[in-house]
Amino acid sequence: MGQMIRLGRTERKFTAQDLADRAGISRGMLQRIEKGDPKCEIGVVFELAALVGMKLFDAEASSLARHLKQAEDKLALLPKSVRKPTKAVDDEF
């Protein structure tokens, strides 16, 4: 993922500093993200992805919305809390 961000950045001839500024983060942070550090705010990574024109769910761009709608609908149906079955299942015998 970081690799693709970097690709997008260089393709667009953006300096690391430039892109960092646009995203409102430090150059060091951008470095970490491009290196693939998993301990970064997901929001920032997505922001960068957008800034360099990365299509996150690309071929399926539309499906995201579709999936989200389905998700909402399903959530409306599913039980609102997950209940663990009671362990006493008639062990008597």
Add this chain to the structure above:
Amino acid sequence: MGQMIRLGRTERKFTAQDLADRAGISRGMLQRIEKGDPKCEIGVVFELAALVGMKLFDAEASSLARHLKQAEDKLALLPKSVRKPTKAVDDEF
């Protein structure tokens, strides 16, 4: 994204505590992620997505690898540092 994680969780009948444990995070953290808080470690979010069987780049699962390879190849070609054009473009006159 958090919404889809939640969907996957309930569909699989996982308790919030259960899933949090499996991911090695606190229940509170899972709550924030399911709520869509952008200030979370991207690694954890992806871990959760995997745990509930979310196909991140779904229809395009294979394309991720493909894209990554292309990214590597392109990066090998592109200039290794981005250079801003010198401003002195013959303003004399």
Add this chain to the structure above:
DNA sequence: TTGATATGATCTATATATCGATCATTATGG
């Protein structure tokens, strides 16, 4: 209905990410 359990919300202490600066290295444009 009721009793038990999952979820939502909030707080504090602690761990840790982030910034900003700095230095060294590399690579490009001239």
Add this chain to the structure above:
DNA sequence: CCATAATGATCGATATATAGATCATATCAA
């Protein structure tokens, strides 16, 4: 080739996320 700008790496101070506990509420199973 050389000067300059971009990148890589590191450090201390600070802001902030995270864990863990706790309380309240909602919701399901029996």
